[in-house]
Every structure is written in C-alpha cells, then in structure tokens.
Amino acid sequence: MTRTAFPLGLIALTAVLGLSACAKRTEPIGDAGICYHVVADKAGKLRFNKVVATPSLETCAANLEAMRLKFLSMGGSTDELLGAYQANFIFLQREGVFTSTSLEGPRYLALVRTGDGRLAIPGAMPQQ
DSSP states (O other): OHHHHHHHHHHHHHHHHHHHHTSOOOOOOOOTTEEEEEEEOTTSOEEEEEEEEOSSHHHHHHHHHHHHHHHHHTTOOOOOEEEEETTEEEEEOSSEEEEESSSSSOOEEEEEEOTTSOEEOTTOSOOO
16 A cells, blocks of 8 residues: 555656646846836736846845835835846835745745844844
C-alpha cells in the first residue's frame, strides 16, 4: 500500500505544479529606472503612470509613500498604493512595503514601518 501511495502523491504534486504554471500572471512593465504608480480602471486593466526616474526600488517606494501621504493630506482615503519598478510590483501597505514579480504571486517584505510610521530597511532599527 505504501509503495503505490508515493508514486500517486508524486503524480498529484506534478499535476498541481503543472496547472499552477498555467495560471494567469499579471506582470508589470520593466523600464529600467522608472517608478510607476499603478491604477486599475473600471474594466480591471492596469494603467502605469510614470512618477519619477529613480536609482533603486527603495527610492521608488519612498516617492510612492510621499505621493500617498500627499493624497491623504488633500482628503483622500486610500491607505494602500500599488506601484511598479523594473519588472516588480510594489505594494505599499499599512505593515510596510512588499514587492512581487507578479500581481498574483507571493509578496516579499522590502521595507518595514518604524514606530512613527516612517519606512526603514528590515533589521536597520535597533532592537530593544
């Protein structure tokens, strides 16, 4: 019984991985050094608005954060913002800044929020 369970499990795992490779992946544009603010229109199509030319993902995230704060000071209510930089999506969220190579893919922590709300590189703040 255990001899057949292993091959069947392997076949099932291969099928799942094969189907996940066919799943729709929304990838950002990959212009070098250009930071974009990304918005979805009513039809769900993404529109990439050029914000600024920047040397790094962290600088792009800081520019998007400044834009988010400016929108909030003018009466906006958006706490989360979507951006793109060099074929990576940037997700500005309450917990910090996350990045991913696709809209549906896993997100990785890029910057964390400090106690006063500023952004910092993970591990840069001293632990108490």
